[in-house]
Amino acid sequence: AQKITQTQPGMFVQEKEAVTLDCTYDTSDPSYGLFWYKQPSSGEMIFLIYQGSYDQQNATEGRYSLNFQKARKSANLVISASQLGDSAMYFCAMREGFNKFYFGSGTKLNVKP
Amino acid sequence: SQTIHQWPATLVQPVGSPLSLECTVEGTSNPNLYWYRQAAGRGLQLLFYSVGIGQISSEVPQNLSASRPQDRQFILSSKKLLLSDSGFYLCAWSGGQRAEAFFGQGTRLTVV
Numbered sequence: 271a272q273k274i275t276q277t278q279p280g281m282f283v284q285e286k287e288a289v290t291l292d293c294t295y296d297t298s299d300p301s302y303g304l305f306w307y308k309q310p311s312s313g314e315m316i317f318l319i320y321q322g323s324y325d326q327q328n329a330t331e332g333r334y335s336l337n338f339q340k341a342r343k344s345a346n347l348v349i350s351a352s353q354l355g356d357s358a359m360y361f362c363a364m365r366e367g368f369n370k371f372y373f374g375s376g377t378k379l380n381v382k383p
Numbered sequence: 384s385q386t387i388h389q390w391p392a393t394l395v396q397p398v399g400s401p402l403s404l405e406c407t408v409e410g411t412s413n414p415n416l417y418w419y420r421q422a423a424g425r426g427l428q429l430l431f432y433s434v435g436i437g438q439i440s441s442e443v444p445q446n447l448s449a450s451r452p453q454d455r456q457f458i459l460s461s462k463k464l465l466l467s468d469s470g471f472y473l474c475a476w477s478g479g480q481r482a483e484a485f486f487g488q489g490t491r492l493t494v495v
Contacts, residue, residue: 276426303482305482313491314488317483317485320482320483322482361427363427365477365484369434371477372429373427374426375425375426376425
């Protein structure tokens with residue numbers, strides 16, 4: 271079974287609007303971490319935000335917030351006030367225990383001016 | 384501060400030739416180390432991870448192998464490359480006080 275599922279291969283959003291990128295995960299480990307990374311066309315992987323499985327509050331980092339719904343096993347990324355520079359691939363990832371990081375297939379976000 | 388170096392940035396190799404990609408981490412000790420492969424327009428596939436010197440776990444059976452001869456050095460190898468080995472290879476590390484993984488700049492491998 272897929273550890274991380276991202277069902278949106280591509281998304282469009284108007285500049286200055288908010289956008290939600292979906293992510294669901296599958297694990298039986300009670301301790302895990304959820305991450306979002308941004309990959310511009312250069313290929314580098316840029317860490318955006320982290321949510322621990324025991325964290326009670328949703329994580330926020332500037333314009334990024336993670337909508338963590340534990341019972342539904344979802345960890346959606348919300349980007350507020352989209353900018354042209356947000357156009358990139360976005361990957362959801364999960365760390366099981368302390369070692370393995372698994373990544374989803376990614377969502378390509380295009381921000382329109 | 385911690386940094387991760389990965390080289391070369393691009394590589395074109397003929398089918399059947401050997402491969403050696405190297406990754407080193409600075410500024411931390413006993414990191415967890417990872418090799419990922421990314422096919423064009425696709426997600427990251429975990430190939431190998433290591434929690435210590437000489438300790439390698441393989442996630443998928445394949446034509447590749449990994450070694451960790453030193454604490455902060457991780458090497459991806461192949462004795463004979465296949466066309467299907469083409470892709471973008473990323474090395475990463477995790478550990479210390481941070482939860483996330485940090486990535487190198489990647490190696491774009493084309494097998495011809």
